[in-house]
Amino acid sequence: MPDAPTADQIEINIFGPGYGECCLIHFGGGKWIIIDSCVDDETGQPAALAYLDKIGIDPAESVELVVASHWHDDHVKGLSEVVRRCGAARFCSSAALNQREFVTVLSAYDQNRAIAAGPGSQEMMAVLRLLETRSGLGSSPIAALSNKSLLLVDESKTGHGFPVAVWSLSPSDAQFSEFLREIGELSPKEGGGKVRMTATSPNHLSVVILIAIGPRSFLFGADLEEVSSKPNFGWSAICTNRAWPRSKSMFFKIPHHGSETAEHKPTWELLLEKNPSCVVTPWRRGSTLPKLQDVERLLGYTNRGFSTSNCRPKAMPSRPYPVQKQIRDSRVKLRPVGLKMGHVRIRYCADGTDDPALYLSPEACSLADLRQSIRT
């Protein structure tokens, strides 16, 4: 059984890919932040809650902030359960969730259970209904925007003597305006055929989170991508519109599964220390991320990179011979998707006197090993 971090330790946990990814951060003093949610394919449990249960932490009292970086399926699986159990935590998501048009879309898809509405929309709707039941009982949810302060914790309460500040660095105003234009495409039209809600839009609304703990900071990149033609979008917008404390981050949750579309060299130069600790969460449902060239690119930035999965493909499920034969005869190409969920944990001593302590679950590996695994 893993042990809980001490009050003065900073602990970064990245889970994935299961179905999605999740970051669980102990920022000191027994207090935690959860960014996104994923569930273990095997157990169906939200990864963050399962881990907290394992180390004997009660999420109802210990989690201060739950962030939904965006509503895509791979970031919100199990989120409503996380919000339900983290009763004292403030909830934060992009400002989309306080837009009437978007909530109408979510509600429309969710109310008709005859269609298996996309889990992402179902989860977000479940979260909104939970927030509704809690309205007036505690603090309000926070709509994340660029350069917005989400949480401040005084140094007397953190266990290590440093203050903690949590910022959202995105979405930019331009990205949010673009999203408002896109809502129309999602809206159900009277007389139109019902389908399952699909996430077709890019990850414009991803909420990037910066956690500053004293002189150190940690950057969580969500799925934010770079739009080279639009300087007010993506990582360019973050690099040019900085209003938060300007310390460089020693840790980076690599955005969008390490894809080329999330690559932005100035981010590595301006926002990150040299050779930072990094974690990537691979994606193997439909598209394949990161690709070999992505891993090689990331290795050019750091030799302290890790992956929550070694990307060894799952075996095809065993099925009766007549079924296998019929699949072959039908000329249908079938392949497994998804990967077994892994866990990367890095523990830092807040005063920087000790080297970080690393834990990799059997499914996790270093980026160098991931490169080798993808090659073979």
Place this chain on the structure above:
Amino acid sequence: MSTTHAITRSQRRTTEIIENGRNEVLSTRSRYIRPPAGSLKTVATLEKWRDAVEGVRQIPITSVEMLPEVETYLKGQTPREVARATPVTELTFDSLPQISFDPLQEWEGRVVEVKDDRFFASLLDITAGKHFEEEIAEFPLDDVSDIDRPLLRPGALFRWLIGYARRSSGTKYRVSSLVFRRLPQWTSVDIVRAEAEATRILSSVKWE
């Protein structure tokens, strides 16, 4: 005229026959004529006639022409005689009637991408009781029946079944079947209800 239509119409028809001054009702559903003497007499029905034809030919009948003999048969000729007299046309494997289906494997599919000659779908294994879509399938577009083609777009849902079908003759054969779900259309009620919930939630939840 296709057999299916002919049989269906006949099966649903109730014909009044006036014979020897007595009213008798012939119903292909009831299979019986009420005879004047009070005892029940089995009469030939189209269903029995089809069985008889299958007995002679060892293949099921799906396509015949509506001929006068059928009417004659309805009036009491023996099935076998009618069967010999009735031509069988347009018999194709695909159109054979399936009387039972034993599924071996079932998936729920969600279309994720449609290309020129194929489409990709994410599959949830219903048989294995999975919670998440764990397989991606690439289907030839030809596998989608013409009637389902308009439904084929990202987000469309379907069932993919593999199993054994049995014909009325007892023949067992393996089949793979894609059935697209015909989901209802959005109505103004759906939209008004969603707008009402959105209004209610947003008036309660105050964002900071």
